[in-house]
Each structure stands twice: as structure tokens, then as C-alpha cells.
Amino acid sequence: MTVPLSLRVAEAEARFYRRTWRGSVVSSFVTPILYLLAMGVGLGSLVDENLGYGLDGVSYLTFLAPGLLVATAMQTGAAEGAWKVMAGMKWRETWKARLASPIGVPSLVLGHMIWSAARVLMVSVAFAIVMTAFQIAPPLQSFLAVVPAFLVGVAMVAITTSFTVRLKSEAGLPMYFRFVVIPMFLFSGVFFPVSNLPDWLQPIALVTPMYHGVELARAIVVGIPPVVAPAISVTYLLAWIIAGTYFAVSPVRQKLKP
Amino acid sequence: MADELIQARSLTKKFGDFVAVDDINFVVKQGESFGFLGPNGAGKTSTMRMIGAVSPVTSGELSVLGLDPMTEGPRLRSRLGVVPQENNLDEDLSVYDNLLIYGRYFDLSRSVLRDRIAELLEFVQLTDKKDAKISALSGGMKRRVIIARGLINEPDLFILDEPTTGLDPQARHVLWDRLYRLKQQGVTLIITTHYMDEAEQLCDRLVVMDKGKIVAEGSPAGLIKEHTPRDVVELRFAPGELEAITGRIEDLAEHTEILADRALVYTDDAEELISIVSASNLEPETELVRRSSLEDVFLRLTGRTLVD
Ligand SMILES: Nc1ncnc2c1ncn2[C@@H]1O[C@H](COP(=O)(O)OP(=O)(O)OP(=O)(O)O)[C@@H](O)[C@H]1O
Ligand SMILES: [Mg+2]
Numbered sequence: 372m373t374v375p376l377s378l379r380v381a382e383a384e385a386r387f388y389r390r391t392w393r394g395s396v397v398s399s400f401v402t403p404i405l406y407l408l409a410m411g412v413g414l415g416s417l418v419d420e421n422l423g424y425g426l427d428g429v430s431y432l433t434f435l436a437p438g439l440l441v442a443t444a445m446q447t448g449a450a451e452g453a454w455k456v457m458a459g460m461k462w463r464e465t466w467k468a469r470l471a472s473p474i475g476v477p478s479l480v481l482g483h484m485i486w487s488a489a490r491v492l493m494v495s496v497a498f499a500i501v502m503t504a505f506q507i508a509p510p511l512q513s514f515l516a517v518v519p520a521f522l523v524g525v526a527m528v529a530i531t532t533s534f535t536v537r538l539k540s541e542a543g544l545p546m547y548f549r550f551v552v553i554p555m556f557l558f559s560g561v562f563f564p565v566s567n568l569p570d571w572l573q574p575i576a577l578v579t580p581m582y583h584g585v586e587l588a589r590a591i592v593v594g595i596p597p598v599v600a601p602a603i604s605v606t607y608l609l610a611w612i613i614a615g616t617y618f619a620v621s622p623v624r625q626k627l628k629p
Numbered sequence: 630m631a632d633e634l635i636q637a638r639s640l641t642k643k644f645g646d647f648v649a650v651d652d653i654n655f656v657v658k659q660g661e662s663f664g665f666l667g668p669n670g671a672g673k674t675s676t677m678r679m680i681g682a683v684s685p686v687t688s689g690e691l692s693v694l695g696l697d698p699m700t701e702g703p704r705l706r707s708r709l710g711v712v713p714q715e716n717n718l719d720e721d722l723s724v725y726d727n728l729l730i731y732g733r734y735f736d737l738s739r740s741v742l743r744d745r746i747a748e749l750l751e752f753v754q755l756t757d758k759k760d761a762k763i764s765a766l767s768g769g770m771k772r773r774v775i776i777a778r779g780l781i782n783e784p785d786l787f788i789l790d791e792p793t794t795g796l797d798p799q800a801r802h803v804l805w806d807r808l809y810r811l812k813q814q815g816v817t818l819i820i821t822t823h824y825m826d827e828a829e830q831l832c833d834r835l836v837v838m839d840k841g842k843i844v845a846e847g848s849p850a851g852l853i854k855e856h857t858p859r860d861v862v863e864l865r866f867a868p869g870e871l872e873a874i875t876g877r878i879e880d881l882a883e884h885t886e887i888l889a890d891r892a893l894v895y896t897d898d899a900e901e902l903i904s905i906v907s908a909s910n911l912e913p914e915t916e917l918v919r920r921s922s923l924e925d926v927f928l929r930l931t932g933r934t935l936v937d
Contacts, residue, residue, distance in 0.1 A: 375736065383730045387722065464717040470683055472734035473707040628683050
């Protein structure tokens with residue numbers, strides 16, 4: 372019962388998304404273009420000039436792009452897990468309305484995960500198209516790099532959802548972005564190697580899901596073997612996805628089915 | 630029993646230590662429309678939510694359509710229609726999309742839904758609002774959309790939690806008319822309300838709830854007959870005057886109620902009572918004679934008014 376009904380939930384979200392899909396699709400292309408131009412090309416020429424050869428033996432743009440792909444997926448995942456969930460539980464009350472139908476809490480949470488995963492996939496694919504257009508990597512590598520980005524994005528949906536469903540009000544969300552999402556964005560190896568961080572910060576970067584995704588994506592695009600074995604990183608990301616989804620269920624039940 | 634759609638025995642709901650529904654018993658039969666009448670906080674919604682399998686039963690037994698809401702929730706909910714107390718439609722979507730999305734939760738196909746939505750919009754008289762956004766509708770129209778939404782799965786049991794609260798009289802009458810038709814089609818209805826006229830209009834049988842308990846049960850007419858004399862004489866006095874004459878009013882009849890601005894005197898012979906009042910020097914500002922209603926039953930049973 373859970374699986375088909377969770378698809379019905381995802382379908383409902385898709386129908387809601389349809390109202391604004393044009394703007395959303397445009398921004399999924401514009402955002403990577405702006406980032407790659409500013410950071411990769413603009414800042415990159417400075418970095419490359421200073422180092423003489425670029426980071427890891429490739430241009431800064433090539434170093435940066437796979438990391439930004441993962442970062443974009445991560446941020447999309449966080450947004451879906453935060454605002455979408457707060458809207459469903461509180462602002463639009465759609466979750467409560469759904470629970471009066473045959474849909475139960477597990478199908479509800481799973482359906483939200485499925486739709487959010489679809490959103491993460493959309494922005495990641497858009498990014499890969501831009502990467503190819505910038506000739507940063509051949510199409511095959513660009514699209515293969517979507518896989519780790521997708522895993523990180525979905526892990527972030529799960530983690531953020533688990534956090535949001537425990538909040539009493541939306542006031543906790545800006546804090547979450549300030550102290551979790553933005554630091555993860557800045558310090559997980561997207562803009563510079565984690566080895567450049569102070570020693571005490573490195574282990575923290577290592578436990579973020581994002582670090583593992585960035586390493587994998589960069590391995591695919593640039594060809595440098597990652598520090599952690601890919602199988603371990605993938606397993607680690609899957610564990611976050613499963614745990615985050617699982618731990619979101621009972622607070623939803625407590626709040627919406629008191 | 631085959632024709633008993635709901636059986637509740639010692640049904641209890643607690644939130645922490647607070648007892649919201651306190652050991653109640655009732656039976657709802659196939660095809661009847663059954664009411665829960667009571668003031669704010671009586672436990673009506675808590676009871677509806679247990680019946681609707683969206684709130685766990687704390688203790689006691691509850692069987693709905695022969696199913697256990699605690700263990701067979703999804704199966705039960707697929708056969709229920711629910712109109713919640715609050716309007717929880719998706720404000721950003723159209724009437725049609727709201728109904729379509731909700732119908733899909735019941736795994737109904739798009740083509741079945743297309744026809745059913747057209748029928749239901751016709752039924753609630755909103756065909757011309759099919760593509761309107763919910764946020765552009767009036768309160769009464771939203772309520773009608775929710776009723777259509779609740780009927781999307783052709784439920785065996787339709788649960789309505791305060792279907793007309795907050796609506797103007799005209800909108801209420803439109804809704805009553807629709808609900809009356811459903812009843813005639815044989816749909817079993819459960820309705821909660823603050824309004825005695827609503828209960829009198831729609832319910833074959835009802836229970837009066839107060840502070841989590843059922844304080845009376847019967848048909849609207851039966852309850853009135855059982856608990857109050859036939860007529861009420863309402864005597865209105867200038868502010869402050871009532872206190873001084875409370876004792877004398879209480880001597881007028883076996884049963885009286887003193888409210889802030891008026892006294893209610895219950896009697897089987899209003900004419901005689903009026904003449905006694907006229908002969909006395911009580912001199913109320915106005916006198917009004919009316920039939921006893923469920924409101925009076927409630928006042929009698931609890932000493933408080935229904936709508937405060
Ligand atoms: N989730 C909850 N947690 C704690 N207390 C609750 C909860 N839901 C309801 N209550 C309490 O239970 C009591 C009964 O509430 P309920 O909503 O069932 O009343 P009601 O008869 O529907 O009232 P109203 O006419 O105002 O809708 C109230 O005192 C209410 O505060
Ligand atoms: Mg209520």
C-alpha cells in the first residue's frame with residue numbers, strides 16, 4: 372500500500388510544482404551559469420595565474436565545477452526538506468488533509484522524499500548540461516557526476532526533513548541554514564581542498580555528506596582518486612538517506628495524528 | 630449487528646493527563662444522520678478524529694464500518710468521507726485540481742475522477758467555479774468544495790465537523806439543503822455542531838456532549854420532550870434589574886433559567902404564565918413566547934448556553 376500511495380503524494384507535489392515550473396527550470400540553468408562565470412572564470416583566472424598550473428593540475432574552473440554541481444544539489448535538497456515540509460505541515464496544511472485519506476504517515480513522508488528527489492535530479496541534470504556547454508567535461512563525465520550529486524541532495528532532503536518535522540515553528544529554519552547548510556557549502560571541499568582547512572576542522576568536513584559527494588564527483592570529472600573508497604562514500608550517503616527518512620516519520624505522526 | 634456502522638464502548642481520549650473524551654458509548658446505524666451537539670471543547674472533534682482513524686484511541690472500543698481504526702486505518706479511511714472543522718484546501722490550486730489530487734489519494738483513475746468531479750461540482754453548485762483558485766472563493770463556497778472533496782470516493786460514511794460554522798444564514802441553508810439530499814440518497818452522516826437549529830434540521834438522532842461526556846441522547850424532538858416543558862417565555866429586563874427579582878421569577882415555574890439580560894421560564898401553558906406575569910408587578914421590558922429547543926435542553930442539562 373505504501374509504495375503506490377507515496378507515488379500519489381509525489382504526483383500531487385508535481386501538480387503543485389506545475390504552476391511555477393517555467394521559472395524554476397530557467398533558474399536551474401541560470402544559477403550554475405552565474406556561479407561558473409563568477410567563481411570559475413572570474414576568480415579562476417586569478418587562482419590559475421597565481422598557482423601557475425591550477426589546483427590538482429587542472430584549471431580552477433574544472434576543479435570547481437563538479438563541487439558546485441554537488442553543492443547545488445545539496446542546497447536544493449535542503450530547501451525541499453525545509454520550506455516544503457514547513458508548508459505541508461503548517462502553512463498550507465496539505466499534509467493533514469492528506470492523512471484523512473487512505474494515505475498514512477509513511478506513505479506521506481516517502482512521497483515527499485520521492486518528489487524532492489525528482490527536484491534534486493532536475494537541478495543536477497541542468498547543471499550537468501551547463502557543465503557540458505562550458506566544455507568543462509565531456510557529456511559522459513558530466514552526467515555521471517550527477518549520481519553523487521543526486522545522492523547528496525537526497526541525503527540532504529532526508530536530514531533536513533527530519534530536522535524540520537521536529538521544529539515547533541519556522542524560526543528554527545534560518546538558524547539551520549546559517550549553521551548547517553552554509554558552512555557545509557563553504558567548507559566541504561567545493562572551493563578549496565579540505566586539506567587546506569585547519570587540522571581540527573578537517574574531521575568535521577569529513578563527516579558531512581557533502582564532502583563525500585564532492586570527492587566522488589571530482590574523481591569522475593577530474594580523474595583524481597578520492598581519499599575515501601567510493602563504495603564507502605556511497606554507502607555512507609545511502610545511510611543518511613535511510614536514517615533521515617526513517618526518523619522523520621514519528622514526529623509527523625505525533626504532530627498530525629495526535 | 631450488520632446495520633450498526635459505528636459502535637463505541639467506553640471510548641476515551643486523553644491528551645497527556647487531560648481527558649478530552651470521557652468514557653462515551655454510542656451506536657450509529659446505517660442510513661441515519663447522527664449528531665454530536667456541544668459547546669467549545671466538548672470533545673466533538675476529538676471523537677470525530679478517532680472515528681476517522683486520524684487519532685489513536687486512548688482506551689475503550691471503537692468499531693467503524695466493522696473495522697478497527699487503530700489497525701485498519703488506511704482501509705477504513707478509503708471508505709470514509711471527511712469534512713474537517715478547518716478549511717484545509719490547497720489555496721494556491723484550482724477547485725478542480727484540489728478535487729483531482731484528493732481523488733488520486735484514493736487511487737482513482739483520472740478518467741473516473743473527471744466524470745465524478747463534474748457530478749460533484751454540479752451537486753454543490755460550483756460548476757462555474759471549476760477553474761477558480763480556492764483563495765478566490767467565499768467561505769461558503771470553500772465549504773462546498775470541501776464537501777465535494779469528502780464525497781470524491783463515494784464514502785459509506787460521511788463525517789462532517791461543524792460544516793456550517795462561520796457562514797452566513799444563506800450559505801448555511803444552501804449547505805443544509807445539500808446535506809439533506811445526501812441523507813435522502815441514503816448516505817450515513819455524522820455531524821457535529823454548536824447550532825441547535827442545525828441539529829434539528831439534519832439529525833435523526835443526536836447526543837449532547839459536554840466536557841467530554843455524553844449528557845443526553847435521543848431524537849431532537851424526543852430530547853426536547855424529555856427534558857423541558859413545551860414552551861419558553863423569555864422575559865427581558867433592563868441591565869441590572871434581574872438580580873433583585875431572581876427569587877420571584879424562580880417562583881413562577883418549576884423550571885427557570887436566569888441569564889445575563891433575560892429570564893427563561895419553562896411552561897406547558899404559556900398563555901397562563903403571561904397572564905400571571907402581567908398581573909404581577911414584574912414589568913419586563915419585553916415578553917417572548919417560543920417553543921423549547923435543543924438549546925434549552927442543553928441549558929437545562931449543563932446550566933450553560935451552547936454558543937458563548
Ligand atoms: N492535540 C491536542 N492536544 C492537547 N489537547 C487537545 C488537543 N486537541 C484537543 N485538545 C483538547 O481537548 C478538548 C476537546 O477538544 P475538541 O477539539 O475535541 O473539542 P470540540 O468539541 O471539537 O470543540 P470546538 O467546538 O471548539 O471545536 C479541548 O479542551 C482541547 O483543548
Ligand atoms: Mg471541534
